[in-house]
Amino acid sequence: MAGNTYRALLTRPVLSWAAVAVAARLPVAMAPLALVFLVRERPGGYVLGAELAAVYVVGEVIGAALLGARLRPDRARRHLAGGLGAGAAAFAGLGLLPGAPDVLLGVFALLAGAAPAASPGGLRALLTEHVEPGLVAKALSAEATLNYAVWAAAPAAASALAFGLAPYAPLLLAAALMALAVAGLWALPGGWAADVSDRGGVSMLRTLVAAWPVYVSGAAAMSLLALAELVLPALLEQRALAVGWAGPLLAGYSLAAAAGALLYGLRSWPGRIGTQSLVLLLGVTGCVAAAALLPSLGAIAAALAVAGLLQAGVQVTRALGLRAVLPQSALAAGYSMMYSVVGAGYAASASLSGAVLGVATPAAAILAGVLLTLLLTAASAVGELRLARSRSRTPARPPGRTAAVRKGPAPAEQRTPS
Structure with a gap:
């Protein structure tokens, strides 16, 4: 339609x-x-x-x-x-x-x-x-x-x-x-x-902190890919491949991610948003690990392209996940907090990559990042499960335009004229 x-x-x-x-x-x-x-x-x-x-x-x-x-x-x-x-x-x-x-x-x-x-x-x-x-x-x-x-x-x-x-x-x-x-x-x-009463009297800070599992999974995905990007030139050199291929490989990743974002929005996908995000994040992790281990340029390119395709879905599901757990009055702040945490994850990965490369091979550095990502993903999954159980036991919060509670079209005064 x-x-x-x-x-x-x-x-x-x-x-x-x-x-x-x-x-x-x-x-x-x-x-x-x-x-x-x-x-x-x-x-x-x-x-x-x-x-x-x-x-x-x-x-x-x-x-x-x-x-x-x-x-x-x-x-x-x-x-x-x-x-x-x-x-x-x-x-x-x-x-x-x-x-x-x-x-x-x-x-x-x-x-x-x-x-x-x-x-x-x-x-x-x-x-x-x-x-x-x-x-x-x-x-x-x-x-x-x-x-x-x-x-x-x-x-x-x-x-x-x-x-x-x-x-x-x-x-x-x-x-x-x-x-x-x-x-x-x-x-x-x-x-x-937006009505601040949709937070039920809880402060903005406490409201935002309650959504920590969503931030952790978003930061885990970005920090892993940041590590892969930063180590990619050294990895190519280790594989006796031309370092100049790093640019085209990363461009391919970006194009695949753009396609993946469009693909995710084309249809509805089975499972809860949190489950979708977990599956996609594990897929990204596997692809990055494969890029670290596979010897040929074509295999590395394919692994990074699939990682980009799946990473786009992680990004979209994390935004939808915030809409499910935060009241409307805190959504913009929640998006900004996600941006801040992801930026911190990227910066930490930049520092980590330099430190690990000083004592290990590029492939080992990427695999160390994969292990850290798996630990963060596990922590995020446990946290989201507890959030879901907590929401199922508490009364519905005052009406707010979150994705989880919206029924029917928004009031005319809340939409831009078309």
Whole structure:
């Protein structure tokens, strides 16, 4: 039925949202590489670039956790505009002052990461709270596809601008795009309806912490793949394969992930959301382990492609899982908390990969990450089972537009006009 297909998302409000999302997220995806290119010609430039990229990621982690929890549904647009505007100013500072002292560049990088860090969660809430309930899974799948497309395009865009124009050009583009995202917010709803009483008097922090199993599984999947990506060049070298294949292999992973996100949203899948996520995460783990053990380039490429295909499903099910366990007033904060935890997992994997590679082979480093992921997955599965049992024993919470309790279409005032 056309009303329950991806075509139903092709409305002016959703397309406007997509344009704002691209403008807000492409700078984020370009930032780490752009920071390396900005200072690489300085003495010790690559080290400084890596440090600036690390500071940027730390800013994202902190900003998503702190600012996301303060995002109010009735003032979402004002909050998002302030964060994106400050991010645009920080990116402009980096681009306009490339020769500034290292400390000042670090301050700009920290602000560029932290200020707009609540925008992914806020924009996701704006999307899912203003589409028909039956289209939420497809909207999240489409969002995941858009994200993977942005992350696939970002390295090429940053490289082309840095080498074709100037080292600071990617950062100026990032500033311009974030400024456009601020302007584009006024084409979107100002927020969404939510009543804090749906938390039953529980504080926001305690509400968010209760969903820890969902965060852990999301972070486990991302940290595992981050470890695989970072170790991939060394793994290829260990297999006597050309290191230059790392780029095409990761591009193949991103394309497979984009396809996987669309595939997940095409139909309903059997089992609980938590069960689906567990099965997909175990599949990703197996694929990454296979990539570490298989000797041929074709086998590694196939393993990474299947990992990307399944990883997209993990991302979508984790977002749906949050909608099932969090009240509506905490959803945007929950999305931001997920973003923060996943960022922390990625940063931890970056540190872990360097430490493990110093004492073990690349394949052994990936397998160590696989073992850690299995432990985190087991902890998450036990936690989600307890959450499900707890929800089955407690009375239904006050009406909120979570995926688990919605019945029928949303009130007209809570949806954008089509």
